[in-house]
């Protein structure tokens with residue numbers, strides 16, 4: 001049975017995040033995929049690994065392709081679109097009941 005992540009993944013696909021720990025520290029990119037049960041995600045341009053590929057119609061030579069690998073969600077922080085910082089965020093409810101994320105740094109809503 002697969003281990004359940006203690007902390008749920010706090011960011012969503014499409015968010016911009018900054019890596020705060022490990023080899024890729026300081027890199028920013030867009031979240032491409034989220035694996036909630038593993039607590040992992042794939043970030044564009046972060047933790048790019050080389051894979052040896054068999055020839056395919058798209059890549060008739062085969063060879064080495066570069067592809068992003070999963071990283072732990074605990075190593076990233078959400079980047080606020082308003083203040084541009086890697087921030088912690090809270091949740092708030094709009095008058096119509098919509099749940100929104102709020103930047104703890106500048107107080108603005110995060111998309």
Ligand SMILES: [Zn+2]
Pocket residue numbers: 080081082083084085087103104105106107108
């Ligand atoms: Zn902010």
